[in-house]
Amino acid sequence: MDADYGIARELSDLQQLRTLYKPQLPPCLQGTEVRVEFGDATTAADPSGAHTIKKSFPHTYGQRLAHFLRATAKVADAQIITDQPAVRVGVVFCGRQSPGGHNVIWGLYEALKVHNPKSVLLGFLGGSEGLFAQKTLEISDEILATYKNQGGYDLLGRTKDQIRTTEQVNAALNACTTLKLDALVIIGGVTSNTDAARLAETFAERNCSTKVVGIPVTLNGDLKNHFVETNVGFDTICKVNSQLISNVCTDALSAEKYYYFIRLMGRKASQVALECTLQSHPNMVILAEEVDASKLTLSDITKQLCDAVQARAEQDKYHGVVLLPEGLIESIPEVYSLLQEIHGLLRKGVFADNISGQLSPWASALFEFLPPFIKNQLLLHPESDDSAQLSQIETEKLLAHLVEKEMNKRLIFCSLDTRIFLQEEGTYKGKKFNAICHFFGYQARGSLPSKFDCDYAYVLGHIGYHIIAAGLNGYMATVNNLKNPVNKWRCGAAPITAMMTVRRYGQPALYPATVDLRGKAYDLLRQNAAKFLMDDVYRNPGPLQFEGPGADARPVTLCVEDQDYMGRIKELQEYLEKVRAIVKPGCSQDIVKAALSAMASVTDILSLMTSPSSS
Amino acid sequence: MDADYGIARELSDLQQLRTLYKPQLPPCLQGTEVRVEFGDATTAADPSGAHTIKKSFPHTYGQRLAHFLRATAKVADAQIITDQPAVRVGVVFCGRQSPGGHNVIWGLYEALKVHNPKSVLLGFLGGSEGLFAQKTLEISDEILATYKNQGGYDLLGRTKDQIRTTEQVNAALNACTTLKLDALVIIGGVTSNTDAARLAETFAERNCSTKVVGIPVTLNGDLKNHFVETNVGFDTICKVNSQLISNVCTDALSAEKYYYFIRLMGRKASQVALECTLQSHPNMVILAEEVDASKLTLSDITKQLCDAVQARAEQDKYHGVVLLPEGLIESIPEVYSLLQEIHGLLRKGVFADNISGQLSPWASALFEFLPPFIKNQLLLHPESDDSAQLSQIETEKLLAHLVEKEMNKRLIFCSLDTRIFLQEEGTYKGKKFNAICHFFGYQARGSLPSKFDCDYAYVLGHIGYHIIAAGLNGYMATVNNLKNPVNKWRCGAAPITAMMTVRRYGQPALYPATVDLRGKAYDLLRQNAAKFLMDDVYRNPGPLQFEGPGADARPVTLCVEDQDYMGRIKELQEYLEKVRAIVKPGCSQDIVKAALSAMASVTDILSLMTSPSSS
Secondary structure (H helix, E strand, O other): OHHHOOOOOOOOHHHHHHHOOOOOOOHHHOOOOEEEEEEEEOOOOOHHHHHHHHHHOOOOOOOEEEEEEEOOOOOOOOEEEOOOOOOEEEEEEOOOOOOOHHHHHHHHHHHHHHHOOOOEEEEEOOHHHHHHOOOEEEOOHHHHOOOOOOOOOOOOOOOOOOOOOHHHHHHHHHHHHHOOOOEEEEEEOHHHHHHHHHHHHHHHHOOOOOEEEEEEEOOOOOOOOOOOOOOEOHHHHHHHHHHHHHHHHHHHHHHOOOEEEEEEOOOOOOHHHHHHHHHHOOOEEOOHHHHHHHOOOHHHHHHHHHHHHHHHHHOOOOOEEEEEEOOHHHHOHHHHHHHHHHHHHHHOOOOHHHHHHHOOHHHHHHHHHOOHHHHHHHOOOOOOOOOOOHHHOOHHHHHHHHHHHHHHHHHHOOOOOHHHOOOOOOOOOOOOOOEEEEEEOHHHHOOOOOHHHHHHHHHHHHHHHHHHHOOOOOEEEEEEOOOOOHHHOEEEEEEHHHHOEOOOOOOOEOOOOOOOOOOHHHHHHHHHHHHHHHHOOOOOOOOOOOOOOOOOOOOHHHHHOOOOHHHHHHHHHHHHHHHHHHOOOOOOHHHHHHHHHHHHHHHHHHHHHHOHHHO | OHHHOOOOOOOOHHHHHHHOOOOOOOHHHOOOOEEEEEEEEOOOOOHHHHHHHHHHOOOOOOOEEEEEEEOOOOOOOOEEEOOOOOOEEEEEEOOOOOOOHHHHHHHHHHHHHHHOOOOEEEEEOOHHHHHHOOOEEEOOHHHHOOOOOOOOOOOOOOOOOOOOOHHHHHHHHHHHHHOOOOEEEEEEOHHHHHHHHHHHHHHHHOOOOOEEEEEEEOOOOOOOOOOOOOOEOHHHHHHHHHHHHHHHHHHHHHHOOOEEEEEEOOOOOOHHHHHHHHHHOOOEEOOHHHHHHHOOOHHHHHHHHHHHHHHHHHOOOOOEEEEEEOOHHHHOHHHHHHHHHHHHHHHOOOOHHHHHHHOOHHHHHHHHHOOHHHHHHHOOOOOOOOOOOHHHOOHHHHHHHHHHHHHHHHHHOOOOOHHHOOOOOOOOOOOOOOEEEEEEOHHHHOOOOOHHHHHHHHHHHHHHHHHHHOOOOOEEEEEEOOOOOHHHOEEEEEEHHHHOEOOOOOOOEOOOOOOOOOOHHHHHHHHHHHHHHHHOOOOOOOOOOOOOOOOOOOOHHHHHOOOOHHHHHHHHHHHHHHHHHHOOOOOOHHHHHHHHHHHHHHHHHHHHHHOHHHO
C-alpha cells in the first residue's frame, strides 16, 4: 500500500477547481520577513494544577506566548528573524482524519520553501507507525498538486496513532535523530497534542535538537481553550452534517410520519451536536453536558423525549428530528458505571461472553434491561483514551426503542392493577410512534474542506514554520479573531503545557473541551429550544458551497462567542507599557501616587480572584 | 398540522438565492402559443400484453402521441391551440418525496396563469388523503415564493398515497366533480402513475370531464421507458449520495482499516446504485439485476465479497467501499422464497411471533441461519406493492456479518476433520476484516434539488398544462433529449397505457424499470469493474453545486444511453411523409416500383420482428 501514497490521481471537475484555490495569508505572515514578539511567561488555566504540570514538564512549562507580527509593525522589542537557514522538518497525521489536514502540509511546505528553497519537508507515511518505522515521503509541488484543498488524510495516511509508551517515544526520538530533523510537526486533536507536548519535553530533556510543534486539527471541535478558538475540520463537518440533518428535517415535514433520531460523531464533547443544532434547527438535541450536569438517567431522558413526542402529537404533529451526540451514552450516570465495570473486567482479561455474570447486582440489572444489540456494543473493548467505542454504540437505536416502548405504554395501558399505575400511562391518544435512526460521521469526515477550513489549515501550516524558525519547542500554532475575515486574523503560538489541566489521579493532559453550559452558544440554544421543539422552524443551509451565499459562513458557535483571548492579552500588555512610559523617573509625585494607588487596587483584585480558594 | 401547509418560512442564504433561480423553457414552450402535433396511435411495448391492456383500458388505450412545437414551427397538420379558457386544475403529491416536486407545481402554475390569469390551481393537502377529503390550498405567487427550487414535498405534504380501491377511486371522482376540476395532475412514480392511468379510464368511462395527467417524479429513477428518459429527483439523489459515498471512499483510503458497506434507497431496481457507482467509483457494487440474472445465492454473494477482500489483502489493502441497492435482498432467490412464505402467512393473519414455526422446512432452515436483527426485519408486513419493506431490511449488516464470519473462517481454520475442509478455508493470511455499515436514503430525499431537477420539473409542469389545454386524458408529460441543454429539449406527451406491461396473473401496470444488463450504462460498469475493485480510483464529485464545474452535470446513465425514442419516432414520420410526397399519383412507374419494393421489404422485416414468437 505504501507505493500508493502521494500519487497523483484523477480529480472531478469540482475537485480540480478547488486545487486552483489559493488561500489568503493574514498580513502578518505575508512577505519573507516576520517579527516575533514574545509575551509573558504562561501559566496553566487551572492554577491548582500548575505545580503538577510544572513538575511533569520542567523544560517546557512556563514558556512565553509568541505573537507573529508584520515586519513593519512598530513594536519595540519584537525580534525580526532574518536568518533563515535551511531546515529539515517532518510532519505526521495523528488520529481521526479531519477535512483540511492536507492544507496544513501545503502551508507548512510553502512557508519552508519561501524562506529557504533548500529546506526539506518529509511526510511520515501511515501516521505514527510510519514515524516509528521512519517511512517518509519528501513533499514536493508535484506531490501536493492533487491534494490542495482536498479532504481526507490519504496523501500520507494515518494509523492508530499514539506516541506515548517508552518504546514509542524512543522510536520517535530515534527517527528524528536519524533523519536529522530540526522539527517534527504533529497534526491532530487533544490526544495527539498531549503526546506532542510530552515528546517535546522528552526531546528537551535528552538534548535532542528536534523541536516539536502541534497543529489543532480535529473534527470534534473539542480542542478549545483560551488560545485555540476552533479546530481545522470542525466547520466542514458541521456544514456537511447540517446539510444532511436539514434534508432529514425536510423529509420529516414532507412525510409527517417519522421521528428521526440522529447520532453525531464528535467523541465525549457535544460541540458538533450543538453547532449542527444552531445551523439546522432540528426539534431537539440532548447534549451530553446537560445530562452530565443534571445527572439524568436513561429513564429521565426517555421521559423527556416521550413528553416532547406527546406535546407535538397534541398539535397533530407526528414527525420530528432529534440529535444525539455520540458521547451521550457515557454521560448517563448508570450507563457510565456499567461501562466502568465492563471495561475493568475486560482489562482483567475476562472474555466478553462471561462478563454479564461477573457484574455487580446493580450493573447486572441495568445490563439485562438493555436490548441485545446494545449489550454487544457495550461489551466492546475501550478506546486508547479509556472511553467506550462511542462510534459503535447505537445510542439512537436504544433511545428510539425505549421511547417506542414507553409511548406504546402511554397509548394502550389499561391495567386493572392501579398500584402500578404511573402518571403518564394511558395519557397518549395519538398515532403510533415511528422512528428512523441514523449515525452521521464517516460520511462527513472525507468531505472536501470548506473555504474556512482550507484557509485556517493553510495559515496554521505557515505558523508552524514560523514557530520552527523562532526555535520554539512544545508549542501549538494558534490563530485568533477567526470569526473575522482572514486579513484580521492574529497569528501566534502558545506552549501546549499552558492548555493542560490535571484530573484526579491523572497525568497533566489536554482534555476535550465540553460545551460550556454558561456560554453564549448554549444560551442561544436555550432561548430557541421551545420554538425549535414545537414550531418546526427547520433551516436548510444547503450543500457545502465554495462560492456565493453561505460559502464564507463561520460556525455559529464561533461567532457568538466572545473569544480573542490572545488579543486581550496583547492589549493588556500595551496598557502596562503605557503606564511604564508615563510613569518614568522624573514625572510628578502626583502621577506616581495615582499610578501606585490604581495598580495596588488592580493587584489586590486579581490576587483575590486567582487565589486557589476562590476558584 | 393542516394550518402549516404552504406557509412562508425562513430560508437560509443559499435557499434564498435558489428561490431567485428561474429555470429556462425550451423554445417550444416559450411564448403564449404552442402547437400540438399528434403522432401515430400508440401500442404497448410488449405486443403480447397489448390485447389485455386494451381490454382493461378501452377508453384510453391506443391514443396518439403528442408533440409540442413552437407556434412558428412549419408542420403542416399541427394544431395551434389559441383558445385558452380559464381552467380549474388540482394537483397532488403521491408517494415518496423526491427533490424537485415543488417545481412541477410552480411550472404548472406559471403556465396556467400565462395562458389565462383566471385559471385556478388547487393543491391537495396531505397527498391522496387530502384528495379524498377535498382539502385544498389555492396556489398563489405568495405561497410559492419560499418553495421555488426547494426540496421536499412540504408545501402540500403527502401520505400513504394509493388511489386504487373502489372507495378511493370514488372519493377521487367525487372530489374532482365537486371541485369542478378540468384536470387532476398526479405527481409520482410507477405506482402513482399506474393509479393515474386507471383513474383516467374510470373518469372517461363514467363521463367525468376531469382529465388526468401524470408527471414522472421519483427518486428511484425506475419510471423509465421509450418515452421517459429519467425522473425528477433521480439526478439530485444520485449527486447527494455520490458525494457521501465518495467522502466515505476518501475516509476509507485515509484510515485504511475499514470496509464500508453502503445500502442505497431505490426500491426494487438498482438504478440509483448503478448511477452512484459510475459517479464515485467505489470498489464494488452488487446489482439486484445481476443477482437475479445469475440466480446468485446468499452464499455466492458472500463468497464473491470475500474473494474481493482477499484479493485486496494480497495487495496489502484492508479497506474498501461496497454499494448495495436496497432491492438486493429480494433478488436473492432463497430469500425471495422465504419472504413470499412470510408474506403469505402474514396475509393469513398469522402473528409475526408465530411465523417461524409455520414455515416450510427449507424456508425455516434459512430463517434460523439468519442473525436475529434480520429475522425481525423480514417479518415486517409487506408494502402496498407487495414487496418487502426494503428500507427497513439491513442487507448491508447481513452481508457484513456473513463476510466477517467467512473471513474469520478463511483466516483461522485449522480443523482436523478434513471431511468438511472447504477450498477457501485457511487461505487468508491478512488482517482482520472490519466493516462499517450505512444506509443512504432519507438524508438525500429532502435535499435542495439540482439545477437539472429544477429545470426538468419546471418544464414538466408547463407540459402538464399543455396536455390539459389539448384536452388529453391519461397522458404523462415527457421530455426527450434530456442529456442536451434545455434549448434542445423536445416536449411531448404519451398515453400512460403505452408504457404498461402485463405480468402473469397481474393487472396491466407500469413496473419499475430494472437496470438493463445489455445496456450501455451497465457495459460501462463492466468495463471498469476490475479497475474499481483493485485500484481505488475513487472519484469525488463533491457536494452539490449550483454554479461552476459540475453544476450542470447530467446523470452518467442518462448520457451514455442512446435514447431519444420520441425523436426517432418523429424522424420516421418525416420519412413516411417524404415517401408520400415523392410518390404522388403522376410520378413515374419506376419510382412507384422502387418505392413498393423497398416498402414491402421494410414491412416484411418489421412484421417478422414484432410477431409474438420472436419476442
